[in-house]
Every structure is written in C-alpha cells, then in structure tokens.
Amino acid sequence: MGVEQLLLVGLVMALGLVGVLVPGVPGRWLVWAAMLWWALHELSALAWTLLVAATALLLVDQVVVWLLPSRRIRGTGISPRVAACAGLGAVAGFIVLPVAGAIPGFIGGIYATERHRLGGHGPAMASTRAVMRGAGTSLLVELFACLLVVGAWLGAVIWG
Template sequence: MSVWQLLLVGLVMVLGLVGVLVPGVPGRWLVWAGMLWWSLHVQTGLAWTLLVASTVVLIVDQVVVWQLPPRRIREVGVRPELAAWAGTGALLGFLLLPVVGAIPGFIGGIYLNERRRLGGHGPAAASTRAVMRAVGTSVLVELFASLLVVGAWLGAVVWG
C-alpha cells in the first residue's frame, strides 16, 4: 500500500473519530470503513485479524451504547466547543497513556471547558457530572472503541 493510500485511510479514520463527537455522523463506521479499506489492500493475516477484531469491537460497542440511556443533548445544553474539548482531551489522553488514557482525557477535556466557561471548580464539576450523565457515557464508550480500532491499525502500520 502506498504512502498516499495510508494517509487517506488515516484521514478517513480521523474523520470517523471526529464523527463520533458529532451527533448524527456515523463515526464508528467510518473508522471501520478505513480498516476495511486497509485490509482489502494489504491482505495479510494481520490485516484480516484486525478487520475481524475491529468488527467485533464495534458491534459490541453498538450493543453497549444501545443499553445506555438515550442522549439528552438539548436538556443539558451541550455546545460544539464542549465536544471539541472532550475529543481533544480524549485524544491527548490516548496518546499519553495508550488506550486507558482516553477516559480521563475525555472527562478532563469536559471539565477544562466548563471551568473556562463557568470560572470556578464547583460549577465546573457540577456541569461535568451533568454532561457525563446526559451524553458523556455513550459518547465515551463509542469514542473509546473507535480509538481502540485506530490504535490497533496504527500499531499494525508502524510495527507490523
């Protein structure tokens, strides 16, 4: 696979990660489509194994998200910049402490945005709890699964 194709697969996966944070965009399936594209071109045992594993992870993720309470975005007043802060925090956490760092990074991004917006620790902590109850858990589960798939792909490209 050429470098340009790898960059395009990576771009599709990054768009999928951003899509996880935007309601109504099929982010996890863009990540899966990138994995499918890569697997069909590389056609190695590792590529097929990652495709099957990512399919299982994303299907389990879908089932888990269905079991969570529905998102209540309008009730809490989630704004686009909040999603950007949460996504950036999750990505930085994922890079600093692979896989498990996404969770505290996501929550930390929400808290930092609310702290900046509201000005104090108490209101920011209360707002962070409200956001996590309303939408954060389902978004976090979906983002975590998508980051696992992207991380596995990146590891396979770099070390495989």
C-alpha cells in the same frame, strides 16, 4: 499499499473520530470502513485479524451504546466546543497514557471547558457530572472503541 493510500485511510479514520462527536455522523462506521479498505488492500493475516477484531469491538460497542441512556445532547448543555475539547482530551490522554488515558482525558476536556466557561471548581464539577450523565457516557464509550481500532491500525502500520 502506498503512502498516499495509507494517508487517505488515516484521514478517513480521523474523520470517523470527529464524526463520533458530531450528532448524526456515523463515526464508528467510517472508522470500520477505513479498516475494511486497508484490510482489502493489505491482504495479510494481521490485516484480516484486525478487521475481525475491529468488527467485533464495534458491534459490541453498538450494543453497549444502545443499552446506555439515550444521547440527549440538547438538554445537557453540550456545546460543540465542549464536545471538541472532550474529544481532544480523549485523544491526548490516549496518546500520553495509551488506552486507559482516553477516559480521564475525555472527562478532563469537559471539566476544563466548563471551568473556563463557569469560572469555578464547584459549578464546573456539577456541569461535568450533568454532561456525563446526559450524553457523555455514550459518547465516551463510542469514542473509546473507535480510538482502540485506530490505535490498533496505527500500530499495525508502524510496527506490522
């Protein structure tokens, strides 16, 4: 697989990560489709193993998201800015502290946005809890699974 195709697969995965944060966009399936595309062109044992693992992880993720309370984004006050900051925080946390850093990064992104908007610690904490109860948990679960798939793919491309 050439550099151009690898960049295109990476771009589709990045769009999938953004799609997780945008209601109505099938972010997890964009990530999976990019992984499938890569595996079909790579044709190695590592590629097929990652595709099977990604498929299993994203299917389990789908079930977990269904079992969580429904995503009520409109009623919780989640603005596109909050979702974007939460997503950026999760990605930054995932990079700084691989895998586990996505969770505090996601919550920290929500808190920082709400602290800036509301001006104090108490109201920001209350708003962060409300966002996480309303839709943040399902968003975090879906984003975390997609970050794991993208991270595994990136590791395979760099070190595999």
